[in-house]
Amino acid sequence: MYTMVRISIDGIEVEVEPGSTILEAAEKLNIKIPTLCYFPGLFIEATCRVCIVELSGTGRFVPSCTFPVSDKLSIETDNAKVREARRIALETILATHKIACHSCPRKGSCKLLELCKEYRVEGIPICAECLLHGDDCLLAIGEACLGPITNAGCKGVCLRKGKICEGCRGPITSADTIREAAKLYTKYGINLDIVLNKLSIYGSSYPGYDMIVKLLLNLFEENECK
Amino acid sequence: MIVLNLDESGMTRWNLMDRCCSICRHSKETPCRKYIDCRINGPLCHDEVDCREKIKFRISEVRSGRGGLKISIGMGSCGLAVGARDVYHLVLKEVEKRGLEASVIPVGCMGLCYMEPLVEIHKDGMPSAIYGRMKPESVGEILDAYLGGDVSEAFALRNRVGLAKGESEVPLLDEIDFFKYQVRWVTRNCGIVNPESVEDYIVYGGYRGLARALESKPEDVIEIIKKSGLRGRGGAGFPTWLKWNICREAKGQPKYVVCNADEGDPGAFMNRMLAEADPHRVLEGLIIAAYAIGASYGYIFVRAEKPLMADRLEKAVKDARYYGLLGHNILDSGFDFDVEVVRSAGAFVCGEETAMLAAIEGGRAMPRQRPPYPATYGLFGKPTVINNVETLAHVATIMMDGWEKFASYGTNRSKGTKVFCITGSAARTGAIEVPIGITAKDLIFKLAGGVREGRKFKAVQIGGPSGGCLPENMLDLPMDYESLTSAGAIMGSGGLIVIDDGNCIVDIARFFTSFTMAESCGKCIPCRVGSKILYDTLTRIIEGEGTENDLKILEEVGMFMKNASLCALGQTAPNPILSTLRYFRDEYEIHIKAKRCPAKVCSRLVDYIIDENICVRCGLCSKQCPVQAIAKDDKGSYKIDSSKCIRCGQCMIICSRSAIVKR
Numbered sequence: 001m002y003t004m005v006r007i008s009i010d011g012i013e014v015e016v017e018p019g020s021t022i023l024e025a026a027e028k029l030n031i032k033i034p035t036l037c038y039f040p041g042l043f044i045e046a047t048c049r050v051c052i053v054e055l056s057g058t059g060r061f062v063p064s065c066t067f068p069v070s071d072k073l074s075i076e077t078d079n080a081k082v083r084e085a086r087r088i089a090l091e092t093i094l095a096t097h098k099i100a101c102h103s104c105p106r107k108g109s110c111k112l113l114e115l116c117k118e119y120r121v122e123g124i125p126i127c128a129e130c131l132l133h134g135d136d137c138l139l140a141i142g143e144a145c146l147g148p149i150t151n152a153g154c155k156g157v158c159l160r161k162g163k164i165c166e167g168c169r170g171p172i173t174s175a176d177t178i179r180e181a182a183k184l185y186t187k188y189g190i191n192l193d194i195v196l197n198k199l200s201i202y203g204s205s206y207p208g209y210d211m212i213v214k215l216l217l218n219l220f221e222e223n224e225c226k
Numbered sequence: 227m228i229v230l231n232l233d234e235s236g237m238t239r240w241n242l243m244d245r246c247c248s249i250c251r252h253s254k255e256t257p258c259r260k261y262i263d264c265r266i267n268g269p270l271c272h273d274e275v276d277c278r279e280k281i282k283f284r285i286s287e288v289r290s291g292r293g294g295l296k297i298s299i300g301m302g303s304c305g306l307a308v309g310a311r312d313v314y315h316l317v318l319k320e321v322e323k324r325g326l327e328a329s330v331i332p333v334g335c336m337g338l339c340y341m342e343p344l345v346e347i348h349k350d351g352m353p354s355a356i357y358g359r360m361k362p363e364s365v366g367e368i369l370d371a372y373l374g375g376d377v378s379e380a381f382a383l384r385n386r387v388g389l390a391k392g393e394s395e396v397p398l399l400d401e402i403d404f405f406k407y408q409v410r411w412v413t414r415n416c417g418i419v420n421p422e423s424v425e426d427y428i429v430y431g432g433y434r435g436l437a438r439a440l441e442s443k444p445e446d447v448i449e450i451i452k453k454s455g456l457r458g459r460g461g462a463g464f465p466t467w468l469k470w471n472i473c474r475e476a477k478g479q480p481k482y483v484v485c486n487a488d489e490g491d492p493g494a495f496m497n498r499m500l501a502e503a504d505p506h507r508v509l510e511g512l513i514i515a516a517y518a519i520g521a522s523y524g525y526i527f528v529r530a531e532k533p534l535m536a537d538r539l540e541k542a543v544k545d546a547r548y549y550g551l552l553g554h555n556i557l558d559s560g561f562d563f564d565v566e567v568v569r570s571a572g573a574f575v576c577g578e579e580t581a582m583l584a585a586i587e588g589g590r591a592m593p594r595q596r597p598p599y600p601a602t603y604g605l606f607g608k609p610t611v612i613n614n615v616e617t618l619a620h621v622a623t624i625m626m627d628g629w630e631k632f633a634s635y636g637t638n639r640s641k642g643t644k645v646f647c648i649t650g651s652a653a654r655t656g657a658i659e660v661p662i663g664i665t666a667k668d669l670i671f672k673l674a675g676g677v678r679e680g681r682k683f684k685a686v687q688i689g690g691p692s693g694g695c696l697p698e699n700m701l702d703l704p705m706d707y708e709s710l711t712s713a714g715a716i717m718g719s720g721g722l723i724v725i726d727d728g729n730c731i732v733d734i735a736r737f738f739t740s741f742t743m744a745e746s747c748g749k750c751i752p753c754r755v756g757s758k759i760l761y762d763t764l765t766r767i768i769e770g771e772g773t774e775n776d777l778k779i780l781e782e783v784g785m786f787m788k789n790a791s792l793c794a795l796g797q798t799a800p801n802p803i804l805s806t807l808r809y810f811r812d813e814y815e816i817h818i819k820a821k822r823c824p825a826k827v828c829s830r831l832v833d834y835i836i837d838e839n840i841c842v843r844c845g846l847c848s849k850q851c852p853v854q855a856i857a858k859d860d861k862g863s864y865k866i867d868s869s870k871c872i873r874c875g876q877c878m879i880i881c882s883r884s885a886i887v888k889r
Binding site for chain 1: 595597598749750751752755756758759782783786789790792
């Protein structure tokens with residue numbers, strides 16, 4: 001028989017088996033720590049760093065999915081510093097993430113989108129929300145929806161009522177996303193003038209608007225030529 | 227006549243390591259407890275005048291050369307790079323031509339890298355003279371002059387006898403600035419012993435530490451290291467005895483010891499120097515460590531890009547095994563231990579201990595989460611101690627000379643000496659051993675002679691790509707683990723790169739970031755993506771497209787990498803950026819706001835202009851320009867069109883009057 005290890009998570013004390021991870025201990029307390037690459041039994045390598053927590057008092061951040069508990073360990077899972085670190089982790093992940101939600105196999109269950117929403121990281125288009133809810137694409141019926149170039153995070157309220165996206169949350173400035181959007185508009189034969197017109201209503205007040213318009217026009221021309 | 231071929235020393239003639247006569251029973255199979263002591267003070271088990279004389283004669287031969295003439299040539303990697311091999315062969319030829327009886331031996335680097343190739347000549351009755359920057363063509367001349375009693379050409383002398391010509395003008399080695407402040411503790415044999423001969427090492431006191439350790443209990447060995455206050459010299463500064471003790475008490479058999487000789491920092495080469503010049507000292511330290519923790523097998527993990535270091539360590543292991551210093555029942559103590567030299571595929575991340583263990587196991591060199599630490603769960607899941615080359619050399623020396631002397635150097639919390647490597651724009655580059663706690667100012671200005679002529683000191687990068695960049699006003703900082711960390715740098719392996727005013731700080735930061743970006747193993751997000759983001763941001767700033775927001779990105783992502791990376795590579799990778807942002811923020815701001823590079827290094831932010839007062843209108847630059855950006859105007863003077871100019875600098879090189887300047 002081994003002795004149990006006593007640790008404290010967010011000020012709540014709990015006894016766990018020695019050798020278990022912080023994440024397992026938190027589950028016992030019903031404290032939710034977000035994870036992304038963690039997949040029990042298959043992949044526990046702590047590469048995404050979304051599940052990091054702070055060891056209280058030390059200023060040290062450790063991934064909760066692999067860090068084993070030790071006696072009298074005190075952990076904070078949700079303070080401002082941890083949230084900030086998680087936000088930058090998500091931003092770094094998005095920096096190399098190919099955002100092509102329409103052709104993504106995870107479109108129905110995008111954990112990344114959910115976490116980005118929670119931590120207010122921008123960069124995923126509203127299209128992802130439609131796909132998440134299984135709604136039909138408005139572009140397919142010829143509507144000039146701004147979904148492909150607008151930041152997600154609003155839960156797509158308008159779209160779910162059958163209204164097109166007006167882009168009130170501002171445009172995405174990543175070139176990859178805009179390229180993807182131009183492809184979609186060409187595919188469904190949407191008139192670019194209408195799209196640009198709509199974009200100017202809210203989008204023109206955001207930084208990088210001119211660049212986006214220029215890029216869209218160029219890409220559209222290229223696609224038309226093909 | 228000359229009878230010296232190093233590879234065959236010990237094969238052709240009687241060697242100090244061999245039996246003196248048939249009474250001696252030492253061999254690999256029947257080891258003798260007194261073997262090491264017997265080599266120097268022997269024979270101990272019987273009293274035979276012949277044997278005694280034989281040993282005495284051989285010792286004097288090793289110390290002062292065959293026939294009283296010994297010529298040592300510095301043949302470390304640094305010496306070989308500037309032609310020491312040619313010098314070596316020429317010395318052999320010249321000695322043969324003159325029909326002299328002499329020992330011609332290759333030795334390791336003594337730290338004076340800027341004076342290589344070094345040749346030291348010693349003749350009985352004459353002062354030992356060291357000649358620097360030896361050219362092959364002057365070998366004969368210098369040899370003749372020395373043998374004729376003239377040492378005035380020498381760079382330095384080891385001792386004075388008062389008989390040779392020009393002796394008083396040449397400084398003693400210990401008097402020159404580079405050596406005056408040094409404490410040669412672990413590098414004492416560098417440049418003196420032949421690294422490929424175990425016999426040389428024994429004559430200069432080698433393996434006595436091992437003999438002493440094997441006579442005492444393992445716990446006592448740990449106690450001695452504890453008293454000495456030795457901390458790991460690999461960078462983190464973890465107390466060596468504590469690591470050993472944890473491993474000793476950990477459950478699991480067999481235990482392993484690993485020597486981390488995978489030195490990868492640009493600008494740090496003390497491990498290479500030590501292992502090349504004195505490989506047996508490292509091996510001795512490894513055997514002592516194994517004895518202390520009860521390990522039965524050891525690995526030396528050597529970087530494959532340092533082939534000479536690997537070769538010399540392999541030779542040392544082979545020789546030690548041959549004479550019964552490795553293997554079954556070492557020196558009749560009942561302790562079994564063997565070592566294997568493993569060559570790495572050469573990745574910076576292998577300096578991280580868990581990545582190195584993965585590489586030894588045959589896997590991909592990627593670190594894993596710690597704890598569990600290797601001391602309890604290491605190589606093949608067994609308790610493992612990992613020590614750096616320099617740490618192990620210190621262990622051997624402490625066991626040899628006692629802990630008291632070692633502990634008398636250094637500061638309260640960091641005891642002993644440390645080898646630092648000074649490179650970059652320093653006037654004298656090389657490796658120096660000083661007590662810990664010496665200030666960076668003394669290191670750079672007293673020992674290394676400051677910055678090269680015509681330049682001004684700007685900053686020093688301490689600890690390689692993982693370290694920080696410190697400005698001039700921080701130089702009074704003592705060089706110990708805690709002070710350096712608090713200043714934003716790290717001790718690291720101990721490399722100092724001196725940066726002069728001709729370098730742009732942003733460019734330097736980008737250089738180090740490009741290094742860590744390329745060396746990142748790619749396992750965790752902060753390091754893999756973060757380093758790329760940092761690199762791209764710095765590139766933007768250097769190319770004149772930086773914004774105020776970029777500095778925020780650098781700090782945010784840098785701190786994130788520091789906090790959330792899996793291993794020390796990622797945690798320390800943003801250090802060059804964070805420390806330069808701390809001390810040289812104005813330089814970043816000039817790049818961003820004024821779009822100018824103060825050091826005139828970042829080509830996109832520099833304009834070339836022609837000074838009309840100097841220009842003689844020869845038109846050479848106009849012809850040289852690859853993009854036709856230089857043209858004559860109405861008045862006949864030449865102008866550079868900066869919108870066409872690609873900043874290649876060709877015009878500046880071709881101009882005979884230096885009329886073209888950067889602005």
